[in-house]
Amino acid sequence: MYTLPNKLKVFALVFMVLGAVGIVAGFLSAPKTTEDVAAMMADAHHGDGHGDAEAHHGDGHGEVEATHHSGESHHGTESHAASEDHHGEEMTHEHAQADPHQEHLEHVMHQLQNRPWSALYIASFFFFMIALGALAFYAIQYAAQAGWSPILFRVMEGITGYLPVASVLVFVLLLASAFHFNHIFHWMDPELVNPESAHYDKIIAGKSGYLNVPFFLIRALFFLLGWNAYRWLSRKYSLADDTAEDQSFFKKNFKLSAGFLVFFIVTESIMSWDWIMSFDPHWFSTLFGWYVFAGMMVCAITVIALVTIYLKSQGYMEEVNDSHIHDLAKFMFGFSIFWTYLWFSQFMLIWYADIPEEVTYFVTRIEQYKLPFFGMIAMNFVFPLLLLMNSDYKRVNWFVVMAGIVILAGHYLDVFNMVMPATVGESWTIGVPELGALMFFFGLFIYVVFTTLTKAPLVPKNNPFIKESKHFHY
Amino acid sequence: MASKVIHALYNDDDILMNAVKTVRAEHYHIEEVYTPFPVHGLDKAMGLEGTRIAITSFMYGVVGLTVAILMMNFIMIEDWPQDIGGKPSFSYLENMPAFVPIMFEMTVFFAAHLMVITFYMRSKLWPFKKAENPDPRTTDDHFLMAIDAGHGDVKAMMKVLEATGAVELNIVEQEQAH
Numbered sequence: 001m002y003t004l005p006n007k008l009k010v011f012a013l014v015f016m017v018l019g020a021v022g023i024v025a026g027f028l029s030a031p032k033t034t035e036d037v038a039a040m041m042a043d044a045h046h047g048d049g050h051g052d053a054e055a056h057h058g059d060g061h062g063e064v065e066a067t068h069h070s071g072e073s074h075h076g077t078e079s080h081a082a083s084e085d086h087h088g089e090e091m092t093h094e095h096a097q098a099d100p101h102q103e104h105l106e107h108v109m110h111q112l113q114n115r116p117w118s119a120l121y122i123a124s125f126f127f128f129m130i131a132l133g134a135l136a137f138y139a140i141q142y143a144a145q146a147g148w149s150p151i152l153f154r155v156m157e158g159i160t161g162y163l164p165v166a167s168v169l170v171f172v173l174l175l176a177s178a179f180h181f182n183h184i185f186h187w188m189d190p191e192l193v194n195p196e197s198a199h200y201d202k203i204i205a206g207k208s209g210y211l212n213v214p215f216f217l218i219r220a221l222f223f224l225l226g227w228n229a230y231r232w233l234s235r236k237y238s239l240a241d242d243t244a245e246d247q248s249f250f251k252k253n254f255k256l257s258a259g260f261l262v263f264f265i266v267t268e269s270i271m272s273w274d275w276i277m278s279f280d281p282h283w284f285s286t287l288f289g290w291y292v293f294a295g296m297m298v299c300a301i302t303v304i305a306l307v308t309i310y311l312k313s314q315g316y317m318e319e320v321n322d323s324h325i326h327d328l329a330k331f332m333f334g335f336s337i338f339w340t341y342l343w344f345s346q347f348m349l350i351w352y353a354d355i356p357e358e359v360t361y362f363v364t365r366i367e368q369y370k371l372p373f374f375g376m377i378a379m380n381f382v383f384p385l386l387l388l389m390n391s392d393y394k395r396v397n398w399f400v401v402m403a404g405i406v407i408l409a410g411h412y413l414d415v416f417n418m419v420m421p422a423t424v425g426e427s428w429t430i431g432v433p434e435l436g437a438l439m440f441f442f443g444l445f446i447y448v449v450f451t452t453l454t455k456a457p458l459v460p461k462n463n464p465f466i467k468e469s470k471h472f473h474y
Numbered sequence: 475m476a477s478k479v480i481h482a483l484y485n486d487d488d489i490l491m492n493a494v495k496t497v498r499a500e501h502y503h504i505e506e507v508y509t510p511f512p513v514h515g516l517d518k519a520m521g522l523e524g525t526r527i528a529i530t531s532f533m534y535g536v537v538g539l540t541v542a543i544l545m546m547n548f549i550m551i552e553d554w555p556q557d558i559g560g561k562p563s564f565s566y567l568e569n570m571p572a573f574v575p576i577m578f579e580m581t582v583f584f585a586a587h588l589m590v591i592t593f594y595m596r597s598k599l600w601p602f603k604k605a606e607n608p609d610p611r612t613t614d615d616h617f618l619m620a621i622d623a624g625h626g627d628v629k630a631m632m633k634v635l636e637a638t639g640a641v642e643l644n645i646v647e648q649e650q651a652h
Contacts, residue, residue: 348571352559391528473515 002316002453008446015443022436026116029432034105037112041105110183111427116437117182118423121173123437125275126299126415127445128166129292133300134159135231136264142234142257147468148327151319154458155307157238159300161452162445163231167224169441174220174275178213184423187211187281204281211281216274223267230260242461250464268293276415279422283361285350291342292418298335298380299411301328302404307449309397316458322395323474329394329403336384336407343377364421369428372413379410412438477624479505479648480631481608482640484617487513493619493638494519500634503622508612527596531589538584542577608646616641 031037138156141149177185186192192201193208204211234253241249269289277288285291305328311317350358365373383406393399420428460466484490490513497504504520507513547566550556550573558569566573594600612618623631623645635643 344571344574348574351571354559354561389532 001456002311002450002458004450004454005314008450012443012447012450015439016447017443019436019438019440019443022432023116023120023440024436026119026431026433026436030113030116031109034102034109037105037109040112041108108427111424114182114184114423115427116433117173117176117184118419119433119437121184122412122415122419122434123441124166124169124173125419126412126438127162127441128170129296129415130299130303130445131160131163131166132227132268133296133298134304135163135227136261136268137297137300137304138234139230139257139260139264142253143261145254145465147465148324148472149469150463150465151317151459151469151472152304152308152324152328153238153460153463154453154456155304155311155317157235157456158449158453159303159307160231160235161455162448164228165444165448167228170275171220171224174217178217184419185278186422187278188213207281211278216278219270219274223271226263226267230256230263234260238460239456241463242457244462247462247464250462265293268296276418279419280361282357285346285358285361287342287346291339291346294335294339294342295380295411295414298332298339299408301331301335302407304328305332305400306404307453309401311453311458313397319459319470321473323472325397325400326391326394326474329388329400332400332403332407333384333388333394336380336388340377340381343380364425365417368426369417369421372417372430376410376413376417379406380414383407383410477622477648478628479646480621480623480628480635481642481644481646482619482621482635482638483609483611483642483644484619484639485615485641486639487511487617489639490617490619491516491519493635493640496634496638497619497621500631502626502631502634505620505622507620508607508609508618510613510615510617513617527589527593530592531585534588534592535581535585537588538581539577541584542573542580545580546573546576 031040134156138153138160140146141153141156176182177188180188183189187204187207189199191197191199193205193212194200195205234256237249237253237256241253272289272292273284276292277284305325308317308320308328309325312320347362350362353359384403387399387403388394416430416434459470463469482493484493487509490507490509494504494507494516498519498521507516507520509516543566550558550569551564551566555564558572561568563569607613608620609616609618619640621631621635628645632643
């Protein structure tokens with residue numbers, strides 16, 4: 001049995017406390033009125049070095065506005081010119097043109113108010129998707145009756161132990177959006193689907209049969225309950241299997257896992273449209289579900305490898321050998337390339353066709369998020385490709401750890417790029433709210449995962465493949 | 475110069491693996507093992523050096539990538555400039571997404587084909603080459619281990635081999651290739 005070391009507990013709690021402080025600071029520093037925004041902008045314009053966010057929003061705000069509020073679908077290219085105009089106007093006649101200026105201030109205020117919520121949502125979703133990905137990977141191992149992996153089942157179960165906690169947190173955040181505590185989901189604004197309103201948006205109104213708040217919440221609840229039900233049952237059977245006389249619990253888990261995978265791949269896809277793609281309600285991509293899935297899997301497998309290496313370094317799980325790490329690293333490598341393949345497939349088709357309503361998604365990201373957008377491709381593709389290509393390196397623990405950390409950071413940026421451009425637009429930075437939220441959920445994740453690991457022996461006993469797994473060598 | 479070789483035949487890959495380990499522990503020299511299918515871990519048990527073909531593969535891939543880039547740059551940008559996807563930038567970099575599939579395919583094409591050719595050359599295989607297989611049963615259900623019996627006590631060796639579970643033992647005089 002594994003006992004939670006005090007050091008690790010303190011480590012996790014420190015991260016949670018520091019993170020919570022960061023989150024609160026993020027919410028407190030968000031502007032309440034347009035005067036606050038004006039003051040912040042004035043600071044930045046006078047070169048106080050108040051951070052990039054404030055320094056940038058003069059230029060190109062028109063584009064974000066277009067993405068957000070315009071009913072037409074041609075904003076991608078048009079808004080360019082518009083934004084340059086605005087910029088010039090602002091600089092020269094800041095006082096003469098009170099109205100558009102006021103409008104702009106309000107717009108920036110909404111972006112900055114969205115920022116701490118978005119930061120919270122991204123970090124919360126990022127760790128949620130690690131737990132969910134680990135659950136899917138676990139189900140695949142059962143359904144495929146894999147011989148190499150049963151020795152890692154308790155590690156996977158430990159990681160999926162975070163799923164119930166993450167589900168509650170994500171759902172609370174979705175509720176907060178649904179009840180208008182924040183406006184990160186732009187389409188939830190009832191004005192947009194009201195034909196009487198000045199803000200009426202024909203496209204969003206057209207989608208409202210699917211994209212409406214009650215149905216959205218019902219779907220979310222249904223998915224979360226389904227995933228957690230599988231997690232709860234499979235864990236129960238897995239523990240019962242340790243003391244069982246026969247293989248009945250293994251068989252139950254096998255059937256359950258096969259069923260879950262069917263449920264998962266459909267619901268995961270819909271979840272990615274709902275929880276991520278709907279941030280840009282005008283835009284859609286048919287392979288988005290796969291894209292999110294690939295990122296989810298690579299993160300989950302990386303975390304499985306990191307936790308396994310950590311436990312092994314602490315003297316647990318002696319039977320885990322190089323070959324197990326090698327296999328996990330192969331999955332990290334493979335899924336990194338799979339992720340890139342999907343990322344590129346999505347990008348190239350949209351880039352090639354150059355249809356305004358589609359291409360605006362990438363125009364926004366390349367123009368306003370150049371560093372995270374291209375940096376993420378280097379971190380998620382080039383780095384793991386070169387580092388993990390060599391067969392021998394996949395067996396060297398510190399290589400796997402190094403690649404793993406970069407991959408995780410890269411996929412955090414990937415989620416960041418999926419969410420932030422639609423919610424805060426130009427006014428982004430990675431500062432206190434983002435790092436605070438990341439630290440908080442990291443601490444919580446570590447605490448929950450390692451507490452779950454203490455609840456059961458680290459190696460399953462009665463699994464029919466456990467002997468093969470212990471002797472696994474490549 | 476003729477040399478003596480013992481051919482030990484086995485009918486199971488696990489028995490063969492253990493036999494290889496025993497023979498190596500006795501410090502006899504295994505010349506070659508013939509199997510009807512690839513036996514996992516046999517190379518390690520025989521103490522063969524790791525293959526370097528992965529390194530050549532990487533280099534061929536880099537060559538393929540370079541060829542693809544130069545080729546596409548010449549064809550689509552320099553020789554006959556193309557307006558790609560309604561974006562007449564006439565720059566390789568700005569049109570790069572359109573070239574990525576070709577860059578990828580050429581990388582794979584070069585790596586795969588040149589790697590196979592390298593493998594054939596290293597293994598001295600070419601069309602119409604006469605098979606070096608000492609016993610056709612190794613293409614069906616038997617495993618054959620060829621042990622150099624040149625300098626050892628043949629009787630003692632036969633005893634060891636028999637104990638490893640060989641189903642058949644033959645002493646063969648062969649013309650040495652090297």
